[in-house]
Amino acid sequence: MKLAILSRNSSLYSTRRLVEAARERHHSVRVLDPLRCYMRISARGFDMHYKGKPIADYNAVIPRIGASVTRYGSAVLRQFELMGTYTPNPSVAIARARDKLQCHQLLAAQGIDLPATVFGDNPDDTADLLSMLGAPPHVIKLNEGSQGSGVMLTEKLSASRSVIETLRGLYANFLVQEFIEEAAGADLRCFVVGGRVVAAMRRQAPAGDFRSNLHRGGSGTAALATAAQQAVAVRAAQVLGLGVAGVDLIQSQRGPLVLEVNASPGLEGIEQSTGVDIAGHIIDHVAGQAQPLRQGRRRKLG
Incomplete structure (x- = not known):
């Protein structure tokens, strides 16, 4: 190849x-x-x-x-x-994953559960927008942030309004989500390759923070994803059209929720935590799928 x-x-x-x-x-x-x-x-x-x-x-x-x-x-x-x-x-799948609003809409449309999310543009609608979400704490995320950057937790309604007003003043696109308190600052990164979870890592936020991203000081340990968690992770990747994805889940009282689907997930943290040769899994999957295209036939985009 x-x-x-x-x-x-x-x-x-x-x-x-x-x-x-x-x-x-x-x-x-x-x-x-x-x-x-x-x-x-x-x-x-x-x-x-x-x-x-x-x-x-x-x-x-x-x-x-x-x-x-x-x-x-x-x-x-x-x-x-x-x-x-x-x-x-594919390029279209990466675009879907990178746009958090579009990603959440597509997942929710297929019945994949995630934290309740609201989105609006006009400042006159802020009070009603937050009432649609419910009482704080609220999680406010930049639409195109990554690795935990651009993610804020507000514990009072006045703080949510203040952050929203500031972001609108900067012409930033953002989402507001419910805070899942029972997750206790932990999430599960499921690494999906070719329609199956090849490795999973539990990430824990450092003391005083709610973001579990390793780039933000979170810690990672090998984990065994349940059948339900694996099914949600695989389905989320498939809905977006991704053959390789890092799907972040949090456990709630109503089951596993999708936080994010990463189209270019890093290998370092999860390979070192789990000992799984994820790079090898990716290469084997790509080699198996690429063989029929050796004659240079054009792929249909969609």
Whole structure:
């Protein structure tokens, strides 16, 4: 298999592990900075160059696109798709996952439970918007935040209004959610590859914080996801169209709730906590799916 990995930094742990796993399996692999890929688009075909030379005939591409370059990185990934290259996470699926509002709407429409969420634009509607959610505490999230950034907890109604007014003054897009107190600052990261959970990690927020993200000082330990948790995680990834995803769940009195679906989940924390060769699982899945596309047939986007 001729494999490309879209990543801005080849020395990052996740990128390095994918390269190592691919080479251990005797695949040809190259890391491409998506911002150095440029495209020609015409009715007669699709072409792409990288640092002055044409790139083509890749069987598969694994996107490791950071949130800051989502738009351009997705365009590059889409160009690969139009050139007949398989990807486990299509550009349209990444866009769905990165937009928290769209992600929540799509999951809820399929009956996948999540914390109750409200969203509004006009300042005149703030009081009624919060009444639709219920009494605080409230969790306020930037729509395109990541790794726990842009997530705030407000314990009083006046604080919720103040934060909302500030964010609107900055023209920021945000969501407001119910706070699940019984989760006690813990969540479960389920790593989904090819329609199954290959590893799970329990993350615990540090003292004085409610965010369990490892980048925010949270701790991670290996966990065994229940059948119900695995089913929710797999279904959430499938609804968004992701073959590789990190699905974050919290346990509530009404069962597991989806907090977030990550289209470029990091490997370092969960591989080190669980000892599972997740990079290997990803490469094996991609290799198995990419084989039928070796003749360069164009994929249908959707």
